[in-house]
Every structure is written in C-alpha cells, then in structure tokens.
Amino acid sequence: MSLLLDENSKxxxxxxxxxxxxxxxxxxxxxxxxxxGVTPGKGGQEIEGFPIRNTVQEAVDEFNANVSLIFVPAPxxxxxxxxxxGAQIPVIICITENIPVLDMMRVKRVLTTSDSILIGPNxxxxxxxxxxxxxxxxxxxxxxxxxxxxxxRSGTLVYEAVDQLTKVGVGQSGSIGVGGDPIIGTNQAxxxxxxxxxxxxxxxxxxxxxxxxxxxxxxxxxKTMSKPVVAFIAGATAPPGRRMxxxxxxIAGAAGTAExxxxxxxxxxxxxxxxxxxxGSTMLxxxxxxxxx
Amino acid sequence: MKLxxxxxxxxxxxYGVPVPAGSIATTPEEAAEAAAGIGGAVxxxxxxxxxxxxxxxxxxxxNSAEEAxxxxxxxxxxxxxxxxxxxxxxxxxSVLIEEAIEIDRELYLSVAIDGSxxxxxxxxxxxxxxxxxxxxxQRPEAIxxxxxxxxxxxxxxxxxxLAFGLGLTGxxxxxxxxxxxxxxxxxMESDGSIAEIxxxxxxxxxxxxxxxxxxxxxxSAMFRQKSLDEKRDRTQxxxxxxxxxxxxxxxxxxLDGNIGCLVNGAGLAMSTLDAIKMAGGDAAxxxxxxxxxxxxxxxxxxxxxxxxxDVEAVLVNIFGGLARTDIIAQGVIDAKNQGLIPQPTVIRxxxxxxxxxxxxxxxxxxxxxxxDGFAQAAQAAxxxxx
Numbered sequence: 001m002s003l004l005l006d007e008n009s010k011x012x013x014x015x016x017x018x019x020x021x022x023x024x025x026x027x028x029x030x031x032x033x034x035x036x037g038v039t040p041g042k043g044g045q046e047i048e049g050f051p052i053r054n055t056v057q058e059a060v061d062e063f064n065a066n067v068s069l070i071f072v073p074a075p076x077x078x079x080x081x082x083x084x085x086g087a088q089i090p091v092i093i094c095i096t097e098n099i100p101v102l103d104m105m106r107v108k109r110v111l112t113t114s115d116s117i118l119i120g121p122n123x124x125x126x127x128x129x130x131x132x133x134x135x136x137x138x139x140x141x142x143x144x145x146x147x148x149x150x151x152x153r154s155g156t157l158v159y160e161a162v163d164q165l166t167k168v169g170v171g172q173s174g175s176i177g178v179g180g181d182p183i184i185g186t187n188q189a190x191x192x193x194x195x196x197x198x199x200x201x202x203x204x205x206x207x208x209x210x211x212x213x214x215x216x217x218x219x220x221x222x223k224t225m226s227k228p229v230v231a232f233i234a235g236a237t238a239p240p241g242r243r244m245x246x247x248x249x250x251i252a253g254a255a256g257t258a259e260x261x262x263x264x265x266x267x268x269x270x271x272x273x274x275x276x277x278x279x280g281s282t283m284l285x286x287x288x289x290x291x292x293x
Numbered sequence: 294m295k296l297x298x299x300x301x302x303x304x305x306x307x308y309g310v311p312v313p314a315g316s317i318a319t320t321p322e323e324a325a326e327a328a329a330g331i332g333g334a335v336x337x338x339x340x341x342x343x344x345x346x347x348x349x350x351x352x353x354x355x356n357s358a359e360e361a362x363x364x365x366x367x368x369x370x371x372x373x374x375x376x377x378x379x380x381x382x383x384x385x386x387s388v389l390i391e392e393a394i395e396i397d398r399e400l401y402l403s404v405a406i407d408g409s410x411x412x413x414x415x416x417x418x419x420x421x422x423x424x425x426x427x428x429x430x431q432r433p434e435a436i437x438x439x440x441x442x443x444x445x446x447x448x449x450x451x452x453x454x455l456a457f458g459l460g461l462t463g464x465x466x467x468x469x470x471x472x473x474x475x476x477x478x479x480x481m482e483s484d485g486s487i488a489e490i491x492x493x494x495x496x497x498x499x500x501x502x503x504x505x506x507x508x509x510x511x512x513s514a515m516f517r518q519k520s521l522d523e524k525r526d527r528t529q530x531x532x533x534x535x536x537x538x539x540x541x542x543x544x545x546x547x548l549d550g551n552i553g554c555l556v557n558g559a560g561l562a563m564s565t566l567d568a569i570k571m572a573g574g575d576a577a578x579x580x581x582x583x584x585x586x587x588x589x590x591x592x593x594x595x596x597x598x599x600x601x602x603d604v605e606a607v608l609v610n611i612f613g614g615l616a617r618t619d620i621i622a623q624g625v626i627d628a629k630n631q632g633l634i635p636q637p638t639v640i641r642x643x644x645x646x647x648x649x650x651x652x653x654x655x656x657x658x659x660x661x662x663x664x665d666g667f668a669q670a671a672q673a674a675x676x677x678x679x
Contacts, residue, residue, distance in 0.1 A: 019584075019615060075516055095615075097583075100514035101406055102484055105443035108411040124614055137615045139644040154560020159612045159644050160667065180559055182408035209560055212408050235563040237570040238579075254430075275571055276564040277668025 002198030003149070003174045004091050004117065004126050005067060005133035010035045012059040012089070013050075014080045015071035015096075021048055023071070023137050030140050031132030035063035056087040069125065069135045070094040077121060078103035085116045092185070093135050094120035104183040111185065118185025124155035124177035130200055136177065138162075146171015147292070148283060149195040151188055152207035153180050153214070157234060157276075161205050164280025170293060173201040180209070188218035196225050202292050203228045205283060206270065208261055210235035215261040219268035228290060229270040230283045233258045236274070294510045297340040299389045300524045301488075301508035308479040310472055310490075312503050315391035324365030327390035329358035334393035337364045341383040342529040344507070345375040351385065354393055361390060384528050394502060399492035400459050401425050402473065404441070404480045413441040413480060415473065417455045421492030447477035461501070468501045483521060484514030512543075533601060537580070540593035544583065550575025551605040552674050553598035553636070555591070557582050557616045561667075565610050568671035574678065577603045584615040591624020592633065599634035607638040608674040610667050613645030622650040626657045637662065637677040641670035 011027060013020045016037030024034045025048060036051050036059040043054030051063075059065040068089045072080035077096040084092045085107075099121050111118055119126055125136015129145045137155070142163045148170055152158040158175050165172060176191045178184055188206060195201045206222075206229055208215040215233065222229050236258035254260055262272050273282045287293030296304065302312040314331050317340070318324035328335045339351030346352050351373050355361035365388050374382035399421035407414045417437040420428045429436050437458045439451040452473040453466075461469035472493070480488045489507040496502060515522050527535055537545035544559065552569055554576050556562035562581045569576050578598065585591050598604055611621045622642060628634050639662040642650045654661060662677060664670035 023615075074513060098513040100484055100517075101486065101511050102443065102481065102514065105406075105411050105413070109442070109444045139612075139614055141647075142644065152560065154558055154563075155614055156556075156558030156561035156612045157564060159614060160561060160564070163612070163643055164666075182406060183411045187409075207560070209563065214409070217409070232564075234560045234567065237567045238563055275668060276568055277666055 002194050003128040003200070004119070004176065004194065005128040005135055006131045007133065009033065009067045009131075009133045009135070010063060010065050011067045011069055011135050012056060012063070012065035013037045013069050013071065014056060014084065015039070015073070016042075016047060016050070016052060017071060020071040023069070024048065024050055026140065027134045030134045032134045035059065035065050056083050056089065060087045060089065065089065067091045067135050068093065070096060072096060074098040074100070078107050081107050081118060082110060085110060085114050088116065090116060092116055092118045093123070093125045094118065094185070095123065095125060095137055097122040099181070101183060104181065108183060108185070119176065120179040120185060122181045123179035123184075124158055126174065126176050128174040129172050138175065138177075142166055144171040147173055147200060147202035148205060149173045149198065149201040150175035150205045150207070151191045151195065152177055153188070153209045154207060154234060155180070157207045160276070161207060161279045164277070165205070165283060168280040168284045170280065170284055170287065173198060182212065188214050189221040192218055192221050192225065192229070196227055201227065203230070203283065203287060205279060206231040208233045210238060210258050210261070211256045213255045216255055216264045219264040219270070222265065222268040222270050228286050230273060230279065230286055231265045231270040232273045232276055232279055233261045234276065294512055294515065294522070294525055295342045295529070296508045296510070296521070296524060297342070297387070297526060298338065298506055299340055299387070301506035302503065304483065304508060304521075305476065305479055305503055305506055309475040310479070310503050311468070311501060312506070313391045313394055315389055317387050318365060318390055319369070319387045321362040321366040321369065324388055324390050325358045325362030328355060328361035331390065331392050335361050336391045336393050337361055337368060338389040338391060339368045339371065339373055339385040340387045340389055341373045341385050342526070343373065343375045343377045343383055345377060346373060349373050349375045386528055394494060394504065395497040396494050397497045398495040400495070401491050402476065402493050403487070403489040403491065404476060404485060405487050407440070410440060412443060413485075415439045415441065415455060415477060417459055419459055425491065441477055441481065446481070447474065449474070452477070464499065465495065465501060472501060472503075483508070484511040484518055485509065486511045533578070533597065537594075537597050540597060541590065542580065542582065542594055542597070544579070544581035545597065546579040548576050548578050550577050551603050551678060553577045553601060553604035553607045554610070555580050555582055555594055555598060555607070556610045557585070557612065557621075561610065561612055565608065565667060565671065568668050569608070569674065572668070572672040572675040574671070574675035577601055582616070582621075585621060585624065588620055588624035588627050591621055592628045592631070595625065595628035596633045599628065599636065604636055606674050606677040607634050607636050608670060609638065609640040610670055611641070612643045613647065617646045618642040618644060618650030619646040619653060622653040625661075626653060626659060629659050629661075639664055639670050639674045639677060641665065641667055
C-alpha cells in the first residue's frame with residue numbers, strides 16, 4: 001500500500017451529490033471497487049448502482065470499506081473527515097476546497113491520535129495506475145502504466161505533468177495530490193516517503209508552489225532518497241501582490257519565494273525545472289542517464 | 294477579508310482589549326465633534342486597507358477640535374498611495390478620531406496561522422513599531438512565540454510567559470496577560486487569519502493600549518461570520534475583482550500585463566503566468582475558473598477579461614479534471630459569438646472530455662488559435678500581440 005491504494009482498496013464516497021456520483025462512475029469504469037456512497041438520510045437507497053448508507057461506519061461494517069473519498073461541501077467537510085477517522089478508515093482523501101482553516105487545525109489535532117492517513121483537502125486525490133485504483137477526480141486517459149510517481153500541491157499540474165510524461169513515452173506508477181491549502185493532512189515530504197518505499201516507483205516528479213516551507217521540508221527528505229526527483233515550483237513570476245501583513249511572513253521569512261525553494265531542492269540533489277513545459281522531457285533525460293529508460 | 298483599523302479595534306474591544314478613546318467620522322463636522330467629545334489633542338487617522346498610512350500623510354495630530362475638522366477635510370476623499378497599495382492607491386472615506394497618547398514603550402503582538410505546525414501562533418516582541426520582519430531576520434531571539442492549541446485552547450501560563458517576556462511586570466502584568474488572552478479569544482472565535490497590534494503601547498500614565506490594529510478573517514469561514522461579513526468595505530477592493538466576485542469568480546487578481554488568462558486550478562494558473570513571462574509577455578490577470586460547471590460561468594469570466602481595456606489577447610488554458618473541457622469550449626464559443634472577447638484568442642484544452650471539447654471548437658467555425666501544450670499556448674498568445 002505504498003501508493004495508498006491497491007487492488008484491495010474498497011472505496012466509500014462521502015457526499016454522493018452530482019460530483020460524487022460522476023467520479024464514482026469514472027472510478028468504477030477504471031476498475032476501482034467503489035463499495036458505497038454515504039449521504040445521511042438516504043441510507044438504503046441505490047444510486048447509479050451504488051448502495052447508499054447513512055454513516056461511514058455502516059459502509060465499513062457491511063462492505064469493508066478501507067478508503068474514503070470525500071466530496072462533502074466545505075462547511076461540513078471537517079465533520080465528514082472526522083467521521084471517517086472515527087470509523088477507522090485507514091486512507092481518507094478529501095477533495096473539498098475552501099474548508100475553514102480553523103476546522104482543519106482541529107482535524108489535524110485529532111489525526112495525531114489516529115492511525116488514519118489524510119490526503120488533501122483541496123486536492124485531486126490518489127491513483128495507482130498498475131492496480132487500476134483511483135480515488136480522486138483526475139482524468140484517467142492521460143495516464144499510462146510505468147514507474148514514475150507524481151506528487152503535487154496543485155491538481156491541474158498533476159494532470160499537466162502526467163500528460164507531458166505520457167507524451168514523451170514515460171509511464172507512471174501513480175500520483176498523489178497533497179492539496180493546495182495551508183493546512184493539509186499529508187505533506188510533500190511524507191508523500192515522498194511513500195513513493196520512496198513504493199516498489200513500483202523508480203523516480204518522482206515533485207510539483208510545489210510559492211508560499212510556506214513545505215518544499216524545504218521535502219528537500220530535507222530528498223537528501224535521504226535513493227530515487228531521483230525532478231521538481232518544479234509554480235508561481236516563480238507571480239508578483240508579491242497580496243501580502244497578508246507582516247505576521248505571516250515571519251513564519252516563513254524569505255522561504256516562501258520560488259528562488260528559495262528551487263535552491264533548497266537543487267542543494268538536495270533534485271533536478272529543478274524552471275519552465276513548466278519541460279517537466280516530461282527532463283524526467284526522460286534523468287531516467288536515460290540512470291539507465292531506467 | 295480585511296477589517297479597517299476602527300473595525301478591528303471595535304472587535305478587539307468587545308473581547309476586552311483596551312483601546313484608545315476614539316470614534317469614527319465621515320465628514321469634517323463629525324470629526325470636529327468627535328474631537329471635542331474626546332477633549333485635548335487627538336490623532337486623525339485615515340481608514341484604508343493598508344499599512345504605512347503615516348508616511349503617506351494619512352495620520353496627523355490635531356491640537357483642537359477645529360484643527361481636527363480641518364485635517365479631516367484634507368484626509369477625507371484622499372487617495373492614499375503607500376508602498377502596499379500599488380500606484381492606484383485606496384480611497385479614504387472615513388477617519389478615526391482618537392485621543393493622542395503619550396508613549397512610554399512600544400511593543401509588538403500578533404497572531405497568524407503557522408501552516409507547518411497546523412496551529413495559530415502568537416508572536417510578540419519588545420521591539421514594537423519597528424519593521425518586525427527585519428527584527429525577525431536580524432535578531433530572531435527578540436521574537437517570542439506561543440502556539441494556540443486548537444483543541445485545548447490558549448492557556449493562562451502561555452499568556453503569562455509572553456507578558457513577562459515583553460517585560461510587562463508589576464502592575465502591568467495582569468492587564469498584559471488579560472490583553473493577550475483577549476486577543477487569542479478574538480482570533481479563534483472570529484476565524485482570524487491575521488491579527489496584528491503594532492504597537493501595543495505602555496503610556497506615560499501607566500496604561501496598556503492597542504494603539505493600532507489589523508485584523509483579517511479567513512475567507513472560507515465567512516459563511517459563519519455573518520456579523521463580520523457586514524463590515525466588509527467594497528470601496529477598498531479593485532473594481533475588476535469585485536466584478537469577478539459578483540459573477541461568482543472568487544479567484545481573480547488584476548495584474549499589469551496585456552494577456553488575459555482563463556485557467557482552471559490555481560497551480561496551473563500560476564504556471565501559465567510563468568510560461569507567459571518565459572515567452573516574453575505579461576499576463577493581465579490571474580483567473581482560476583475552478584470547476585466551471587456551466588458555459589454561463591465561463592462566459593461571465595470571459596466578459597470580465599474581454600472588457601478589461603488592458604487585454605490585447607486572450608489565453609484559455611484548461612486541463613480538465615472535475616472541470617469538463619467541453620463545457621469550457623462551449624463557454625468560449627458563446628463568448629466569442631456574443632462579441633465579449635474581440636481580442637485574438639488562444640485556446641488549449643486537455644483532460645476530461647477533450648475530444649468533445651475540440652470537436653465543438655472545430656465545428657464553431659470561429660477564428661481561434663489552437664495550441665497543444667501550454668508552453669506553446671503561452672508563446673502563441675505572446676505572438677498574437679507582437
């Protein structure tokens with residue numbers, strides 16, 4: 001389960017509205033076992049061939065659900081994550097964006113007392129290509145099976161990187177979208193550790209963004225990795241613009257800039273790409289040089 | 294969402310933070326009246342969403358009620374340009390009239406979210422009134438930190454540690470501890486994203502006061518902060534950005550260039566700006582359309598881009614996931630047909646329903662520059678202008 005999902009993954013979808021239903025069908029068509037949807041008050045119904053239950057616990061008891069994919073609207077999303085934690089779901093993936101920061105801080109506090117892993121929120125989810133296991137919203141057509149894993153804060157940049165890799169003939173083991181919010185369940189360093197341990201992954205694309213210090217923490221982990229990493233930082237040319245006062249800047253200091261992140265990653269031995277269009281071709285070269293392609 | 298200084302002080306005062314005597318005025322008459330009510334010398338402070346107001350002429354001392362009226366006359370209606378506002382500045386529609394205080398010491402106090410720790414952190418320093426970033430960079434030992442546990446809450450011992458660390462001992466210790474606890478409570482209960490009191494002042498007559506205050510609220514939490522939402526001052530926000538928000542587009546930022554961008558996803562949108570820059574151009578805006586689930590949403594976004602006088606070419610860069618490229622394509626076609634984007638338009642579609650999306654574009658018969666990869670798309674947009 002280094003890539004969080006495998007052939008034995010049984011996905012329950014929390015928030016079975018239009019987006020939840022549409023993605024449930026795409027997951028099922030891809031070959032993923034989606035065992036139930038959870039919508040309180042609709043338990044016992046069947047929608048698009050999926051059994052609906054009132055609680056996550058029922059989906060666990062009845063269908064052995066071991067992955068939760070959350071589409072619940074932002075005001076109620078923290079509650080949904082905590083419900084999955086309470087039902088001891090090992091892998092919880094939250095797609096919802098705009099969850100209040102205070103709610104996520106409380107969720108993080110509860111997660112420290114739990115064995116559950118949270119991916120997201122505000123993320124595209126996770127896919128294991130070889131296992132045909134998809135718990136997310138990514139377009140499946142752009143993926144081809146191979147040995148490169150992709151980690152990204154941004155959803156659309158996962159698709160972009162995967163598309164570039166596929167177009168230069170480099171397949172993927174899978175991707176983990178860690179999420180674009182300031183407070184997320186699993187950071188880039190932790191996601192790198194998962195791929196370092198994954199036997200089907202030989203190299204990693206890491207896509208970061210300006211702001212915060214997560215890329216520097218990832219760089220520290222890269223120093224310990226055996227697998228090559230190609231990295232890109234989005235927002236290098238973004239104007240400083242919306243400064244959020246001084247207090248926020250003290251925490252990260254100058255660490256939030258693209259230059260600081262790029263140089264930390266370079267020093268850690270990552271292959272840093274400056275033009276976002278060069279991610280695929282750079283990875284191809286790295287793999288060739290290492291005799292992996 | 295940002296609050297004005299006077300609103301931040303009202304909020305903090307509700308929680309027990311001591312603030313100088315003062316009231317808000319929107320006319321010179323009101324200002325003179327407020328100054329007479331306070332008595333003695335007062336400070337007239339421009340209310341605008343920016344720091345460094347003093348240097349820009351937005352903060353002045355008046356020695357009489359009459360002078361307060363005269364100064365208010367000068368400041369009201371000003372367009373305040375500071376190093377934080379950009380060249381267009383911000384309008385001043387109200388002034389805060391406050392008792393002039395005699396300062397003994399100035400301290401720094403703020404609360405912010407530390408994303409890595411996933412907790413709010415209270416930051417304090419004896420070096421108030423200074424550029425705190427510079428203090429943090431040059432003398433990190435002069436900065437004190439205490440985290441607010443989101444489950445257990447902020448504890449009394451932490452407030453005491455900060456108060457003693459700020460040198461607030463003796464008679465000042467209890468009021469200081471109380472002020473810090475009040476700030477923490479206001480932050481947590483208001484879904485704060487940044488709260489800053491710079492400076493906290495010890496007056497010559499031995500009082501502790503929040504002499505200035507900034508407070509921002511988490512935009513994602515506005516649904517449960519209705520009373521704060523009512524304090525929002527739209528005159529402090531860029532016109533184009535308000536237009537975008539009214540059209541339901543939350544993620545629009547006006548920029549200085551001439552290529553209008555419509556992109557899905559914040560990361561791809563930022564990278565599109567990077568790619569435009571690398572191709573030798575400059576973007577006119579950042580726009581993340583998110584999961585546009587109707588062509589109408591796309592048309593609204595393109596109307597905002599197309600009517601921006603700075604825009605000379607439009608770049609649509611979509612990698613569909615939850616967003617469907619066929620819906621986006623239909624929106625672009627509708628906007629073109631309605632004449633909303635007369636500028637040369639480059640479009641790159643990939644991801645969900647891309648075949649359906651491209652087929653719609655093929656059949657439309659419209660003159661659109663099509664690009665495969667997004668670096669090529671950025672280049673094509675730059676070329677369309679030159």
